[in-house]
Amino acid sequence: MGQQQPQCVITDQCPGIKKACPNVFNHSVHKYCMWHIMQKMPEKVGRAICNDTEFMTDINAVVWDVDLEPHEFEQNRKMLLKPMRSESSNSYFKRFESHFGTLVEFWMRYNSAIEQQRHTQRRMDNANEHSMLEKVGPMKVEMHASLVYTHPIFGDFHNEVKHAICGxxxxxxxxxxxxxxxxxxxxxxxxxxxxxxxxxx
Incomplete structure (x- = not known):
């Protein structure tokens, strides 16, 4: 880079890189890669809420909008957190819980809810293994995506790539x-x- 430091360094959330960046690139801004952050969404907020297409549409509209000012992003983020907190606990466990049940009943209902989640995940994994993947393009990013995404999600990704290239x-x-x-x-x-x-x- 012509012996110049980059203005911005974008990496995943590796603690080693986080510590090394200011020492090596002391004039650069270190940012986390949005793709990696979004990949961690299911483990952070739960797969049930990530399967809610309306929630994912709303969060993607906030996260990927490059025209949002920082204060606008914060406002939208806070509004999304409110429904997420209530929905993630209420919507999924509502059909399993009883306000007048004993602790043992609650534990049994909780286990049923978790088992149903696992069953749904196994069913999705099985469907993914036995479905055909649409044609993978020649770009390395598409080849990588075909290995890490489920087939339906890869289909969405593939369409986005096609639209980006056509545009x-x-x-x-x-x-x-x-x-x-x-x-x-x-x-x-x-x-x-x-x-x-x-x-x-």
Whole structure:
């Protein structure tokens, strides 16, 4: 990078990297990768609520909106947390709990709820193993996604990639030794000059 520090370093939430970044890149801003954060959603908030398409649509609308100002993001985040807290406990356990039951009854109902979650997860895993994956494109990110996503989720991802590529237009290509310069248009919005080194990829 021309002996210059990057303005921003984006990594996963590795404690070692978090500690090393300020020492190595003392003029750079260290940010966490949004993709990795979203991958941890099911273990943080539970699979039941992550299977709620309305909730996921709402949270994606907040998380991936690059036009939100920090204070707007915080407002939306707080509003989402309120329904999430009530929904995650209420919606799932409502049909299993009784306000007048004993502790033993509660424990039995709780175990039933957990077992049903496990059964649903096993059923989804089984359906994923025995379904056909749609055609994987040549890009490395798609190949990686096909290994880590379930088939339905990969289908959604694949469609997003197709839309992103279709929305981009190429204005031309020039070459200089091992470097290619691509003029890329993002729909009608902006134009970018992308530099690609064919030796180092």
């Amino acid at each position: 981009m237009g190429s204005g031309g290509l020039t070459k200089s030794r091992a470097v290619e310069y691509h003029d890329v248009r993002d729909g009608e919005a902006q134009s970018f000059r992308v530099e690609f080194n064919t030796k180092t990829n």
